[in-house]
Amino acid sequence: MKIVVCVSHVPDTATKIVVGSDNKTIDANGVTYVLNPYDEIAVEEALKTKEAQGGDVVVVSVGPDNNKESIRKALAMGADSGVLLKDDNYRDSVGVAKALAEEIKAQDAQIVFFGKQSVDYDNSIVGQLTAEMLGYNCVSVAVDLKLDGEKITAEREIEGGREVIETSLPAVITCQKGLNEPRYAALKGIMAAKRKTIEEKDAAVSENSVEILEMKKPAPKEPGKIVGTDSSAVPELVRLLKEEAKVI
Amino acid sequence: MDFNLSEVQNLIRQTVRDFAENEIRPIAAKLDEEEKFSVELTKRMGDLGLFGMHVSEEYGGGGMDILSYVIAVEELARIDGSQAATLAAHNSLGIGPLYYYGTEEQKHKYLPRLCTGEYLWSFGLTEPNAGSDSRGSKTTAVKDGNDWVINGSKIFITNGSADISLGCTVQAVSADNGGDKKFTTIIVENDTPGFTAKTMHGKLMWRGSNTSELYFDNCRVPGENLLGEIGEGSHIMLKTLDNGRLSIGAMGLGCAQGAYELALKYSKERKQFGKPISKFQAIAFKLADMATKIELARNLLYKACWLCQTGQKFSKEAAMAKLYCSEIAKEVADEAVQIHGGYGLMKEFEVERFYRDQRLLQIGEGTSEIQKIVISRHIGC
Numbered sequence: 001m002k003i004v005v006c007v008s009h010v011p012d013t014a015t016k017i018v019v020g021s022d023n024k025t026i027d028a029n030g031v032t033y034v035l036n037p038y039d040e041i042a043v044e045e046a047l048k049t050k051e052a053q054g055g056d057v058v059v060v061s062v063g064p065d066n067n068k069e070s071i072r073k074a075l076a077m078g079a080d081s082g083v084l085l086k087d088d089n090y091r092d093s094v095g096v097a098k099a100l101a102e103e104i105k106a107q108d109a110q111i112v113f114f115g116k117q118s119v120d121y122d123n124s125i126v127g128q129l130t131a132e133m134l135g136y137n138c139v140s141v142a143v144d145l146k147l148d149g150e151k152i153t154a155e156r157e158i159e160g161g162r163e164v165i166e167t168s169l170p171a172v173i174t175c176q177k178g179l180n181e182p183r184y185a186a187l188k189g190i191m192a193a194k195r196k197t198i199e200e201k202d203a204a205v206s207e208n209s210v211e212i213l214e215m216k217k218p219a220p221k222e223p224g225k226i227v228g229t230d231s232s233a234v235p236e237l238v239r240l241l242k243e244e245a246k247v248i
Numbered sequence: 249m250d251f252n253l254s255e256v257q258n259l260i261r262q263t264v265r266d267f268a269e270n271e272i273r274p275i276a277a278k279l280d281e282e283e284k285f286s287v288e289l290t291k292r293m294g295d296l297g298l299f300g301m302h303v304s305e306e307y308g309g310g311g312m313d314i315l316s317y318v319i320a321v322e323e324l325a326r327i328d329g330s331q332a333a334t335l336a337a338h339n340s341l342g343i344g345p346l347y348y349y350g351t352e353e354q355k356h357k358y359l360p361r362l363c364t365g366e367y368l369w370s371f372g373l374t375e376p377n378a379g380s381d382s383r384g385s386k387t388t389a390v391k392d393g394n395d396w397v398i399n400g401s402k403i404f405i406t407n408g409s410a411d412i413s414l415g416c417t418v419q420a421v422s423a424d425n426g427g428d429k430k431f432t433t434i435i436v437e438n439d440t441p442g443f444t445a446k447t448m449h450g451k452l453m454w455r456g457s458n459t460s461e462l463y464f465d466n467c468r469v470p471g472e473n474l475l476g477e478i479g480e481g482s483h484i485m486l487k488t489l490d491n492g493r494l495s496i497g498a499m500g501l502g503c504a505q506g507a508y509e510l511a512l513k514y515s516k517e518r519k520q521f522g523k524p525i526s527k528f529q530a531i532a533f534k535l536a537d538m539a540t541k542i543e544l545a546r547n548l549l550y551k552a553c554w555l556c557q558t559g560q561k562f563s564k565e566a567a568m569a570k571l572y573c574s575e576i577a578k579e580v581a582d583e584a585v586q587i588h589g590g591y592g593l594m595k596e597f598e599v600e601r602f603y604r605d606q607r608l609l610q611i612g613e614g615t616s617e618i619q620k621i622v623i624s625r626h627i628g629c
Contacts, residue, residue: 034262072255073262184267187297187310187320190259 001055004109005046007039008118009070024212035070038115040182041175043074046113056080062099064088075193076185085203092210097129099203116141116174131172140174260316264323276328279456294365308360315553318498325502329605330456336495337406342369345417345488349476367414372402389420394471398464408460409445419481431481435473442467453605490563492613493570497549500573500609504580507602508538511584534583541576564626571619574609581606
């Protein structure tokens, strides 16, 4: 079975983000980029699928040359080969999905894994868009997955509970925390990854349908208010929650 | 000049950092408190591929360069000195001499098991009355027929008496012609009759690592346990320590980095006089100094690694790196506690452990004073 896992290369969540001088991008200076944490879960699920069913895991990423670092990490975890769809410019979710869909079609993948979102732009839609473009079934935000031949039984998180979905291959799965515990890229895997190939080609480019007008930091949080430290403060707290915060 | 690390080195840093933060940080304080060496955690470090990183794949190693290994030690030390000590001692002092001076037979016999983390190996040099004066050591090895018979004792030996300690490389006096001593290194497996390894307790620091006293009482091993040539012991010891200094340097660097990060984080959270203390110049300047020292230490250590792996002389720079990284670990950990104020004195705060753990670094594997002797000889004093 051909298994594709799509990954993005994102600022480390521990990094302090500074908006760039153009007010439209982040200042990449001093920012460490890593494999998107949700994509690690996707890579793990792809590897588990391969271990259970056999097949080849191909890692695909759209973006500049640096994305190869995250592809290499996925290879170090155990994926078989990589494809970098080169694109040096900002590409919106639709553009990324188009480029990925074209590659996945060429790969003739039966199952495609994504992280449920990338932690840079947080749009949470590239997986679903790609599925739609390919005409594949799609389970988003999966927290459990079972494959039985062509049949897929998956659980996804919904407000206040879980939804069980049955569908079939070919399919796109976007992965949520809890689906698995991603393995470490063992050091031998890192050395072995050096010998695996990353194919580079230009991404299928399309016009962006979204334009970023401005990027700014959210306003700093208002300081909290302490209304008292014992039970005598409860009536005032209730009044404030009701009348000011309007949450009860 | 290119200061960029390779893709592989960056990935190794990322992997070891994730492992240290997720698997070691949650239990480091407990292992320290209980003074407990964890066989399980050691095995997991082995599974990750940390042992024998610089050993060629033929013997079960990782086939990586010295800098990759130093980065791994640095990243462990950033979280916990004890686990970094287990790694540094096993790789540099345990595996190192066997790998560089062992016969093919010896290498195939021991290295594959040592590279998995299944077993540990130690290096017996220091004695109760021979620390900085290593030539004053008294443990003897006498040839009897084809065997070597060893008598004496060793102290402060890392990884010598854990449940998974397989053996040690012992430096012993094999000839003494009126004070002109010849040293020879010999392989002793832990289960050899006449050999006893005893765990030392009551340590100030590295409490999650294994430290031992080794006793040799007519301990008899076969002639083929000779490591290197007869009389080559001093040379083997000096070369082993040159390499070891790089990993102790990495421990100092990682310790400083970890303490600095804790202090920086705390200084942004702690408010006094209505604002985070990081906004006061008195604290900000301390942090600026700490960051600068760490940057200097890293550049010096990595340069020494580069000299080593490009086959150039690195003995002077290794001593400088060991000296400087250890000394700034002390300074940075001290200021990190100062920034934490009263909380820095409590075990509940991680920085307290860093303050204790750094203290070995100016003493172990050649004191700071001995490093200065090495450096001063190199510069022609």
